[in-house]
Structure formats: structure tokens, C-alpha cells
Amino acid sequence: xxxxxxxxxxxxxxxxxxxxxxxxxxxxxxxxxxxxxxxxxxxxxxxxxxxxxxxxxxxxxxxxxxxxxxxxxxxxxxxxxxxxxxxxxxxxxxxxxxxxxxxxxxxxxxxxxxxxxxxxxxxxxxxxxxxxxxxxxxxxxxxxxxxxxxxxxxxxxxxxxxxxxxxxxxxxxxxxxxxxxxxxxxxxxxxxxxxxxxxxxxxx
Amino acid sequence: xxxxxxxxxxxxxxxxxxxxxxxxxxxxxxxxxxxxxxxxxxxxxxxxxxxxxxxxxxxxxxxxxxxxxxxxxxxxxxxxxxxxxxxxxxxxxxxxxxxxxxxxxxxxxxxxxxxxxxxxxxxxxxxxxxxxxxxxxxxxxxxxxxxxxxxxxxxxxxxxxxxxxxxxxxxxxxxxxxxxxxxxxxxxxxxxxxxxxxxxx
Numbered sequence: 500x501x502x503x504x505x506x507x508x509x510x511x512x513x514x515x516x517x518x519x520x521x522x523x524x525x526x527x528x529x530x531x532x533x534x535x536x537x538x539x540x541x542x543x544x545x546x547x548x549x550x551x552x553x554x555x556x557x558x559x560x561x562x563x564x565x566x567x568x569x570x571x572x573x574x575x576x577x578x579x580x581x582x583x584x585x586x587x588x589x590x591x592x593x594x595x596x597x598x599x600x601x602x603x604x605x606x607x608x609x610x611x612x613x614x615x616x617x618x619x620x621x622x623x624x625x626x627x628x629x630x631x632x633x634x635x636x637x638x639x640x641x642x643x644x645x646x647x648x649x650x651x652x653x654x655x656x657x658x659x660x661x662x663x664x665x666x667x668x669x670x671x672x673x674x675x676x677x678x679x680x681x682x683x684x685x686x687x688x689x690x691x692x693x694x695x696x697x698x699x700x701x702x703x
Numbered sequence: 704x705x706x707x708x709x710x711x712x713x714x715x716x717x718x719x720x721x722x723x724x725x726x727x728x729x730x731x732x733x734x735x736x737x738x739x740x741x742x743x744x745x746x747x748x749x750x751x752x753x754x755x756x757x758x759x760x761x762x763x764x765x766x767x768x769x770x771x772x773x774x775x776x777x778x779x780x781x782x783x784x785x786x787x788x789x790x791x792x793x794x795x796x797x798x799x800x801x802x803x804x805x806x807x808x809x810x811x812x813x814x815x816x817x818x819x820x821x822x823x824x825x826x827x828x829x830x831x832x833x834x835x836x837x838x839x840x841x842x843x844x845x846x847x848x849x850x851x852x853x854x855x856x857x858x859x860x861x862x863x864x865x866x867x868x869x870x871x872x873x874x875x876x877x878x879x880x881x882x883x884x885x886x887x888x889x890x891x892x893x894x895x896x897x898x899x900x901x902x903x904x
Contacts, residue, residue: 544733544848592847607774680770687774689853691781695851698785700842 532641536648539610539632540656545595545630550656552602552689553624557617557657558664559606559682564614568621572657573650575622579629580646583636591631592700599693606686609679614691625653736846739852744861749800750833750893752888756807757826758865759881763811763872767819772826774863777855779827783834784854793835797899800836803829804892811885819872835875857896 540546553572557565564642602620605612612620636642668678744750761772786793793799807829809815817825837854868884871877 544846544852548848548852595848606776666903680773684770684773684859688859692848692851693776693779693852694778695784695788695838696848698788698807698838698848699847702788703848 509622529696532644535640535650536632537546537652538648539635540628540649540652543632545591545631548689548692549595549598549602549628550653551622552599552606552686553662554657554660554684555664555682556602556606556612557621559609559668560612560614560617562610562661562665564617565665566638567614567618568657568661569654571618571652572621572625575625576629576632576649576653577595577646578622579626580633580642580649581627583630584635586634591627593697594627595631596693596697598627600690600697601693603686603688603690603693605689607683608686609683616683621657666696733846733849735848736849737817737853740855741857742848743840743854744833744857747836748891749804750836751861752897753807753829753833754861755805755865755868756804756885757830757889758862758867759811759884760807760815760822760826761870761883762773762863762866762869763814764816764819764822768822769821769866770847771819772874773859773862774782775823776826779830779854780834780837780858781851781855783831784838785834786831787838788841789836790839791835793832795896795899796832796836796839798896799829799832801892801895802900803832804898808885808889808894810890812882812889813885817897821883884896 505567540550553568557568598620602624636645664682667683668692670676670678743752755774757772762767806825810817810825841850869881871881
């Protein structure tokens with residue numbers, strides 16, 4: 500019995516140090532492209548930052564306005580994905596940075612954005628990111644499965660972020676409560692990140 | 704027991720043999736961008752003390768400053784960063800950064816109470832110089848977004864540190880400690896100022 504933890508540790512150490520890059524043979528399986536579509540955005544910083552920012556903006560405006568994004572965002576992703584061949588050669592970095600700056604400023608200012616504008620912003624983000632994800636599709640990828648995976652993860656990410664923000668801000672009754680300030684400060688950070696990125700893209 | 708040593712040895716040899724070569728492109732890609740962005744504001748002492756001093760001063764000033772600063776400060780820094788990336792020349796950046804540590808340290812030590820607009824202006828001018836330095840020294844190969852995330856996060860966290868230290872003002876003894884800290888920051892700033900002006904090698 501005494502030896503067991505040692506052995507387990509040894510085995511774990513060997514396994515950890517011995518890992519080699521995983522060859523993603525799941526792609527060759529029948530439903531592999533679904534998982535590829537679902538995991539691709541999560542490995543891209545642009546997607547992660549922008550989707551969280553969009554979800555937070557919707558969450559700060561409250562559930563009644565934000566719930567419109569639940570259908571709008573995945574549909575936008577699909578539209579963007581179908582437009583991918585058109586924008587294949589264009590880099591979306593500058594558009595990403597601009598959206599980050601805009602959403603971050605709205606968050607930092609705690610602006611009361613009308614529902615229509617919110618939907619337009621989310622749709623624009625979704626189209627840009629859908630196109631960017633679609634640009635990296637291989638010729639042998641199953642488009643339908645990839646699109647389904649992308650739409651699912653978009654739906655999940657935006658709904659979760661929005662719900663968490665609504666929950667987080669539920670007790671923030673005044674403008675100066677620390678919860679409201681924390682959300683606004685994070686918005687300021689996102690805007691700053693967008694500004695830095697835009698300048699770096701323009702300079703390079 | 705006698706069996707143990709060979710076993711451990713075999714395990715060690717096996718684990719060494721199986722390791723992959725580490726790709727030491729420190730300044731490249733997403734990871735490189737994140738790391739250099741995070742470390743850049745922290746590794747320069749003159750930057751670090753000034754960022755913390757801004758947080759402490761904000762906490763000392765109280766109500767509006769303590770929550771306006773965290774929201775707007777990274778943004779103003781980023782404006783400076785843009786100037787740095789585009790290589791817009793600013794007058795004597797090294798001296799101004801050292802001077803910012805001196806002035807902010809003195810403000811904390813003296814519990815200087817400026818109107819919030821004036822305080823914001825002072826902080827904003829210095830923030831632009833700090834951001835300029837970070838932007839100008841960006842490694843070219845790094846991922847732009849990752850560098851931005853690392854840089855803004857590090858700045859924000861340093862700022863938060865300052866605000867946390869600043870909450871000591873609630874107690875009279877803590878107030879003294881903070882004034883001492885401010886004096887220390889001003890002292891270190893003086894050293895860097897002398898260095899910037901060429902008095903110290």
C-alpha cells in the first residue's frame with residue numbers, strides 16, 4: 500500500500516513528460532469536423548476576447564435585451580462562415596481590434612445601448628469571426644458539421660457569458676457598487692487591448 | 704529496497720528519453736507575446752513603483768478617483784502605447800518616467816489632495832509616457848493581441864495592488880505606513896531621475 504502513491508506519481512511523471520503532440524485523428528472520424536468547428540474558436544485569442552466582450556455587453560444591459568443575442572449570434576457566425584470564401588484573403592485583425600475597442604468603450608462608459616444596436620454589434624462580431632474561422636477550413640472538411648459545431652459553441656459561449664454577467668450584476672443596485680465598477684474596469688481593459696492591437700496591426 | 708533504485712533509474716531514463724525538445728522562441732507567437740506583455744511592466748522598477756503609486760494615490764483621494772482610475776487608466780496607457788508603436792517621439796521619456804515616480808511618490812507621502820480633474824490630468828500625462836515606453840519596446844515577432852492582453856493585465860493588476868495597499872488609509876497607523884511608502888517611491892524615483900539625467904552611471 501505504501502508504495503502505491505510513489506508508483507502512481509512515477510507513472511504520472513513519465514506520462515506527463517512523455518507526451519508528444521497529439522495527432523488529431525479525431526478529424527478522420529465520422530463526426531470529427533463537428534468537434535473541429537466547436538474547438539477551433541476556443542483556441543483563438545481573438546475569438547475568446549471578442550465573444551466574452553460581446554456576452555458581457557449583453558449581460559450588463561439586462562436579460563430582456565440580451566436574450567435577442569441567443570439566436571442572433573449563432574446565425575451571424577453561420578453567415579460569416581458562408582461568406583468566408585469571399586473574404587478568404589483579407590485579414591480580420593484590424594476589424595477585430597476595432598470591435599474590441601468599440602465594445603470595450605461601451606462597457607467602460609456603462610452606455611445604455613438600444614436593443615437594435617446591440618444586435619447589430621453582436622451580428623457584426625459574429626460575421627467577422629465566422630469568416631475568420633471559415634478561412635482556415637481545409638478542402639476535405641465537412642462544411643455542414645463544421646458549421647454545426649461553430650454555431651453550437653457560439654450559442655453556448657454567448658449564453659453562458661451573458662448569464663454569468665447578469666448574475667454577477669444582479670446585486671449591483673447603484674452605479675458605484677464594486678460589481679458595476681469591476682465590469683466597467685474590465686471593459687476599459689478590453690478597449691485598451693483593442694487600441695494596442697489596432698496600432699500594432701497598423702504599424703506592421 | 705534493492706529493487707527500488709533500478710526502478711527509479713529506469714523511470715528517470717525513460718522520462719528523459721521521451722521528453723520533446725523545448726522550442727525556445729521566447730519572443731514569438733501567442734505565448735511569447737503574453738509573457739513579454741505581462742513581464743514588461745513588472746521588470747522595470749521605475750514603471751512598477753509608478754503604477755503602484757497611482758493606485759495608492761487613487762485610494763487616498765477616495766470616492767470618484769478610486770473608481771474612475773481603474774476604468775480609464777489602462778486606456779490612457781494604451782494611447783501612449785499607440786504613440787510608442789508608431790514611433791512618435793516624446794521629449795525625454797526616461798526622465799519623464801522617473802519624474803512621474805518622484806511626483807506621485809511625493810503626492811502619496813504628502814497626502815496631496817488635488818481636485819479630481821487635476822489629479823486625472825497629472826496621471827494621464829504620466830500614463831502616456833509609460834505606455835509609450837512599453838509600445839516602443841515591443842518585440843516584433845510577438846502576437847500583437849497577446850502582447851496587448853499581457854500588458855494591460857499586468858498594468859491593471861499593479862494598479863489594483865496599489866489600491867489594495869491604499870485601503871490601509873482606513874487606519875491611522877496604516878496612513879503613516881503609506882506615507883512612508885510614498886516617500887520610498889519618491890526616493891527610488893530620484894535615483895532613476897539622476898540616472899536619466901546622467902548623474903549616476
